[in-house]
Amino acid sequence: MRDLKKKNPNKIVLLVMDGLGGLPREPGGPTELEAANTPNFDRLARHGSLGQTIPISPGITPGSGPAHLALFGYDPLEYDVGRGVLEAFGVGLEVNKGDVAARGNFCTIDKDGKIIDRRAGRIPTEDAIPLVDRLSAIQFPEVQIEVKHVKEYRFAVVMRGKKLEPALEDTDPQSTGVAPLPVQPLNTNSQKAADFFNKWIAGAREILADENRANAITLRGFSTDPGLPQFEEIYGLHPACIAVYPMYRGVSKLVGMEVHQFEGDRPRDEFLAAAQVWETYDFFFIHIKKTDSKGEDGDFEGKAAEIEAVDSALPDLLALQPDVLAITGDHSTPSTMKVHSWHPVPLLLWAPKTIRPDDQSSFGETACAHGALGTFAASSLMPLLLAHAGRLEKFGA
Amino acid sequence: MRDLKKKNPNKIVLLVMDGLGGLPREPGGPTELEAANTPNFDRLARHGSLGQTIPISPGITPGSGPAHLALFGYDPLEYDVGRGVLEAFGVGLEVNKGDVAARGNFCTIDKDGKIIDRRAGRIPTEDAIPLVDRLSAIQFPEVQIEVKHVKEYRFAVVMRGKKLEPALEDTDPQSTGVAPLPVQPLNTNSQKAADFFNKWIAGAREILADENRANAITLRGFSTDPGLPQFEEIYGLHPACIAVYPMYRGVSKLVGMEVHQFEGDRPRDEFLAAAQVWETYDFFFIHIKKTDSKGEDGDFEGKAAEIEAVDSALPDLLALQPDVLAITGDHSTPSTMKVHSWHPVPLLLWAPKTIRPDDQSSFGETACAHGALGTFAASSLMPLLLAHAGRLEKFGA
Numbered sequence: 001m002r003d004l005k006k007k008n009p010n011k012i013v014l015l016v017m018d019g020l021g022g023l024p025r026e027p028g029g030p031t032e033l034e035a036a037n038t039p040n041f042d043r044l045a046r047h048g049s050l051g052q053t054i055p056i057s058p059g060i061t062p063g064s065g066p067a068h069l070a071l072f073g074y075d076p077l078e079y080d081v082g083r084g085v086l087e088a089f090g091v092g093l094e095v096n097k098g099d100v101a102a103r104g105n106f107c108t109i110d111k112d113g114k115i116i117d118r119r120a121g122r123i124p125t126e127d128a129i130p131l132v133d134r135l136s137a138i139q140f141p142e143v144q145i146e147v148k149h150v151k152e153y154r155f156a157v158v159m160r161g162k163k164l165e166p167a168l169e170d171t172d173p174q175s176t177g178v179a180p181l182p183v184q185p186l187n188t189n190s191q192k193a194a195d196f197f198n199k200w201i202a203g204a205r206e207i208l209a210d211e212n213r214a215n216a217i218t219l220r221g222f223s224t225d226p227g228l229p230q231f232e233e234i235y236g237l238h239p240a241c242i243a244v245y246p247m248y249r250g251v252s253k254l255v256g257m258e259v260h261q262f263e264g265d266r267p268r269d270e271f272l273a274a275a276q277v278w279e280t281y282d283f284f285f286i287h288i289k290k291t292d293s294k295g296e297d298g299d300f301e302g303k304a305a306e307i308e309a310v311d312s313a314l315p316d317l318l319a320l321q322p323d324v325l326a327i328t329g330d331h332s333t334p335s336t337m338k339v340h341s342w343h344p345v346p347l348l349l350w351a352p353k354t355i356r357p358d359d360q361s362s363f364g365e366t367a368c369a370h371g372a373l374g375t376f377a378a379s380s381l382m383p384l385l386l387a388h389a390g391r392l393e394k395f396g397a
Numbered sequence: 398m399r400d401l402k403k404k405n406p407n408k409i410v411l412l413v414m415d416g417l418g419g420l421p422r423e424p425g426g427p428t429e430l431e432a433a434n435t436p437n438f439d440r441l442a443r444h445g446s447l448g449q450t451i452p453i454s455p456g457i458t459p460g461s462g463p464a465h466l467a468l469f470g471y472d473p474l475e476y477d478v479g480r481g482v483l484e485a486f487g488v489g490l491e492v493n494k495g496d497v498a499a500r501g502n503f504c505t506i507d508k509d510g511k512i513i514d515r516r517a518g519r520i521p522t523e524d525a526i527p528l529v530d531r532l533s534a535i536q537f538p539e540v541q542i543e544v545k546h547v548k549e550y551r552f553a554v555v556m557r558g559k560k561l562e563p564a565l566e567d568t569d570p571q572s573t574g575v576a577p578l579p580v581q582p583l584n585t586n587s588q589k590a591a592d593f594f595n596k597w598i599a600g601a602r603e604i605l606a607d608e609n610r611a612n613a614i615t616l617r618g619f620s621t622d623p624g625l626p627q628f629e630e631i632y633g634l635h636p637a638c639i640a641v642y643p644m645y646r647g648v649s650k651l652v653g654m655e656v657h658q659f660e661g662d663r664p665r666d667e668f669l670a671a672a673q674v675w676e677t678y679d680f681f682f683i684h685i686k687k688t689d690s691k692g693e694d695g696d697f698e699g700k701a702a703e704i705e706a707v708d709s710a711l712p713d714l715l716a717l718q719p720d721v722l723a724i725t726g727d728h729s730t731p732s733t734m735k736v737h738s739w740h741p742v743p744l745l746l747w748a749p750k751t752i753r754p755d756d757q758s759s760f761g762e763t764a765c766a767h768g769a770l771g772t773f774a775a776s777s778l779m780p781l782l783l784a785h786a787g788r789l790e791k792f793g794a
Contacts, residue, residue, distance in 0.1 A: 004457070047424055354731075356420050356428075356740050359763050372763065374741070374772030376455055383456030387739040394737055395453055396460035396473065397483040397618075 001073070001383065003393075005236035010323035010389040012237070013274070013284045014381075016071060017310060018064070018248075019292030020329025021345045021365060023336045025300055032295070032335060033346060034364035036304040038311040040318075041327065041348060041363035048350035050360045051373025053381060055331045061342040065089075067330035068251045072285075073235070073382030074228065081254060082166065082223020087156040089250025091148040095158055095225055100166045100193050103221045104147070104155040106131065106214035107172075113179045113216075118172065119153045120214040128153060131207075131214055138203035143196050157219065159197065165190040168197065170220035180218050193222075230256030231283070235386060240280070242273045243287035252285055268313040278320050286317075292340075295333030303335050324351040324388045326381060327363070344368075344375055351388035398470070398780065400790075402633035407720035407786040409634070410671070410681045411778075413468060414707060415461070415645075416689030417726025418742045418762060420733045422697055429692070429732060430743060431761035433701040435708040437715075438724065438745060438760035445747035447757045448770025450778060452728045458739045462486075464727035465648045469682075470632070470779030471625065478651060479563065479620020484553040486647025488545040492555055492622055497563045497590050500618045501544070501552040503528065503611035504569075510576045510613075515569065516550045517611040525550060528604075528611055535600035540593050554616065556594065562587040565594065567617035577615050590619075627653030628680070632783060637677070639670045640684035649682055665710040668717075675717050683714075689737075692730030700732050721748040721785040723778060724760070741765075741772055748785035 022031035029035075055062040055070050056077070065086040066076035084101035088094075095101045106120035106128060132149040139145060143161030150156055167186035173179075183201070185194040201217060208215045231239045233256075241252035244265045253259060258281070262273035267288055274284050288310055294302035317325075327350075332343040346368040349355065358372035369375070373384075386392045419428035426432075452459040452467050453474070462483040463473035481498035485491075492498045503517035503525060529546040536542060540558030547553055564583035570576075580598070582591040598614060605612045628636045630653075638649035641662045650656060655678070659670035664685055671681050685707055691699035714722075724747075729740040743765040746752065755769035766772070770781075783789045 354420070354734065354738070356418075356762060357424065358766055370767065372449075372741075372766035374449065374766070376772070380455040383454065384739070385456070387456035387458065392456060392458065392739075394458045394460050396463035396478075397480050397487075 001234050004395060005234070005386070006391055006393050007236050008390055009282070010391065011278070011282050011284070012324045012385050012389050013286065013317065013322040013326070014071065014385065015286045015288070015317070015325065015327045017288045017291040017307065017327070017329050019295045019331060019333025019340065021332025021334070021341070021343050022295065022303065023334035023343070025336060031365045032300055032303040033307055034366070035300070036307040036311065038308060038363055040311045040314040042361065044325070044327070044350045045348055045363045045367065046361045047352070047355070047357060048348055049355050049358050049373050050363070050368045050371025051347045051349070052344035052368045052371070052375040053328060053347050053378040054344055054375065055378045059342050061340050062331050063340070064247055064330065065251055067378070068248065070378035071328070071330055071381060072231070072255050073379055074255070075379050079226065079228055081226055081251070083221030084156070084223040085225065086247065087150060087154070087221065088158050090247040091150055091156050092246035093146055093148055093156055093158045095250070097225045097227060098164060099158050099160045100164045100168070100222055100224055101156065101158045102197070102219040104157050105172060105218045106153040107180070107216050107218055108213050109179070109216040115173065115176045115178060115180060115216070117213070118176060118218070122152050123213050125149070125152055128155070128214065131211070134207050135204050138200055138207070140196060140199065145200060153214070159193065161196070164193040166193065166222045166224045168194055168222040170218070171201070172218035172220045180216060183219065225254060228254050232256055235283070235382065236391065237283040238281050239283035239285065240274070240277055241285050241287070242270050243285070244270070245287070245289045248287040248289070257285060266313070267310040268316060271313050271316040274317065275320055291329070292333045295335045296338055298335050298338040300335040323353070324385050326385055328381070345378065347373060347381070349373060349384070349388070354388050398631050401792060402631070402783070403788055403790050404633050405787055406679070407788065408675075408679050408681070409721045409782050409786050410683065410714065410719040410723070411468065411782065412683045412685070412714070412722065412724045414685045414688040414704065414724070414726050416692045416728060416730025416737065418729025418731070418738070418740050419692065419700065420731035420740070422733060428762045429697055429700040430704055431763070432697070433704040433708070435704060435760055437708045437711040439758065441722070441724070441747045442745055442760045442764065443758045444749070444752070444754060445745055446752050446755050446770050447760070447765045447768025448744045448746070449741035449765045449768070449772040450725060450744050450775040451741055451772065452775045456739050458737050459728050460737070461644055461727065462648055464775070465645065467775035468725070468727055468778060469628070469652050470776055471652070472776050476623065476625055478623055478648070480618030481553070481620040482622065483644065484547060484551070484618065485555050487644040488547055488553050489643035490543055490545055490553055490555045492647070494622045494624060495561060496555050496557045497561045497565070497619055497621055498553065498555045499594075499616040501554050502569060502615045503550040504577070504613050504615055505610050506576070506613040512570065512573045512575060512577060512613070514610070515573060515615070519549050520610050522546070522549055525552070525611065528608070531604050532601050535597055535604070537593060537596065542597060550611070556590065558593070561590040563590065563619045563621045565591055565619040567615070568598070569615035569617045577613060580616065622651060625651050629653055632680070632779065633788065634680040635678050636680035636682065637671070637674055638682050638684070639667050640682070641667070642684070642686045645684040645686070654682060663710070664707040665713060668710050668713040671714065672717055688726070689730045692732045693735055695732050695735040697732040720750070721782050723782055725778070742775065744768075744770060744778070746770060746781065746785070751785050
């Protein structure tokens with residue numbers, strides 16, 4: 001891709017409705033996307049081309065991190081972003097090169113220090129937040145530590161300082177009846193980070209000693225910014241991220257996107273945000289979160305309503321006259337399942353000058369399964385967008 | 398493939414209409430293939446099975462070399478044929494193992510020897526041909542040099558002799574204001590070829606010294622026959638190439654096809670040529686060039702007419718009773734774009750004994766997108782043809 005890229009003024013929009021793909025509630029019924037009234041999507045479907053993407057590989061349900069890396073053109077099996085980094089991103093913690101992030105669990109230990117509950121009885125969020133605040137007080141002169149609550153018994157921690165390396169073993173023994181493990185360095189370069197995390201854990205144990213349930217912690221998924229190849233270098237694109245949720249801003253930053261801050265959290269606000277910086281960038285990743293949230297809530301109508309909200313705001317985006325527009329999801333989140341799933345993801349590709357239209361007339365899972373683009377790996381979408389933008393040279397003579 | 402091949406008398410025809418895939422001229426309209434009146438293709442489509450092939454990978458526009466290698470079953474990212482070799486093939490120069498081919502440009506240098514125009518003002522073909530003829534006069538006792546004009550400021554050169562190696566740096570500095578670079582060997586084995594190319598360039602500079610525009614040359618893409626695995630060895634097929642244009646004959650020879658010479662240049666002539674040697678071979682690659690040429694001319698009706706000419710001659714080919722017939726292209730060349738493109742390529746597969754028919758009744762892009770073969774890599778076509786010919790053993794027990 002690096003060798004084939006070519007610059008021109010054409011602009012590409014990748015509009016991602018998180019967890020877009022769905023399932024029917026009853027046999028023969030529509031999916032959320034098919035049930036939604038989407039006149040704008042359907043018009044684009046008539047003029048554009050449909051297909052389905054496979055986020056990772058058939059049958060594999062992706063997390064948000066790998067699903068977005070795939071959409072950005074990175075093979076998620078090759079480019080691995082650590083769990084600690086993604087957990088930190090999810091709560092808005094920054095992880096820069098040289099920082100070490102980890103996922104943390106509160107757990108319950110007995111008087112001998114052995115774990116009796118790996119999730120501290122799944123203590124509720126309201127009980128966990130004040131504990132995390134108390135952990136924030138543990139600091140050392142040489143390193144800076146940020147800790148933030150995630151959900152129930154989970155938190156994220158990021159250590160910043162000089163010469164920190166993330167090659168560290170998990171401290172969660174993954175079973176009860178044994179003590180949490182110390183942070184072990186996997187190589188000598190990681191000794192310093194191991195020492196400080198062990199000190200920090202010791203401090204936490206003191207603070208939590210009198211708690212009934214959350215009287216200890218475990219850490220896992222130690223990782224840092226993996227130094228992914230950057231969007232501008234690979235594709236020759238100057239990319240903007242327009243997203244409400246911190247996780248997606250974080251992943252975008254890893255690939256070199258600039259995160260545009262804006263007011264509001266509705267699709268219309270996001271399209272307005274794109275308009276504000278339309279001249280500054282030539283690639284716009286616009287992320288809609290609530291389709292996924294409603295799917296995870298099991299709220300079929302709610303998910304369909306979020307899709308309709310995107311559709312009804314779409315004219316604001318189309319008014320910007322993108323040269324290439326892809327409307328898709330990062331994965332499926334059927335509201336009948338209430339979780340991410342492995343099902344292929346509907347894709348609508350619109351590029352007025354070069355699209356080969358198919359005979360589909362609405363945007364939905366069945367229409368996409370019949371679309372001319374076929375079913376292909378999500379990581380192949382970026383080359384296709386670049387091609388339609390006229391931004392790729394011919395391969396070979 | 399080598400281990401699974403098995404011999405039998407069944408014959409396979411791969412009929413390639415270059416640049417076959419197209420685009421509609423207006424929204425909702427047909428492509429060139431869909432607009433063409435093709436009763437014979439459509440009859441085969443009813444009895445056969447349709448699909449789409451991706452020449453390289455989604456979004457990637459192939460040159461003719463890699464596109465044909467893919468159709469012949471070679472991963473074009475793994476098997477790279479040099480630019481010099483392909484340029485030489487394009488004008489009918491042979492490149493055998495041990496020869497070194499290069500692409501040449503006329504350029505303009507100032508009195509200090511610095512390039513002021515890398516393309517010699519794009520001198521017209523009629524001015525360039527006599528210059529190339531004069532360059533042909535430069536010869537040395539130890540090596541033989543053939544040079545042939547390509548187009549405007551471009552030519553191809555092939556050096557033949559003992560102990561020549563193509564590991565040579567381009568002499569085109571890719572910018573103006575600097576002198577052409579000398580031919581630098583990348584290893585000691587290439588020293589001899591470097592010396593002779595430098596001598597040849599010096600000779601050319603003398604001959605061109607008084608020219609206004611084309612007063613110097615640059616060479617790039619030094620390469621030789623890459624020694625690809627041979628068709629007979631991989632597939633157990635004795636293959637014939639029936640093609641009018643030298644580029645396709647050249648690429649066929651690289652994979653071990655025998656080029657059958659014949660009179661005429663129309664589809665009917667090519668099918669007659671196949672008939673002449675029908676008993677001698679069991680694989681026939683038949684190449685139709687003009688579909689691509691008309692596409693590159695932006696001539697929608699002309700491309701459709703070329704497709705119709707192939708269709709109307711098809712009964713001559715069918716009379717030979719091939720056991721397996723694939724009708725496809727090497728890539729798309731939409732006449733609306735006037736260049737090669739990345740769009741998937743229509744494929745019609747017909748094998749009376751083993752085909753699983755689909756519900757499509759005409760040969761066109763939308764029908765192929767709905768075909769039972771689905772959308773797959775062009776490099777997977779050969780195994781499919783061998784399978785339908787009964788020429789592959791079962792894999793595993």
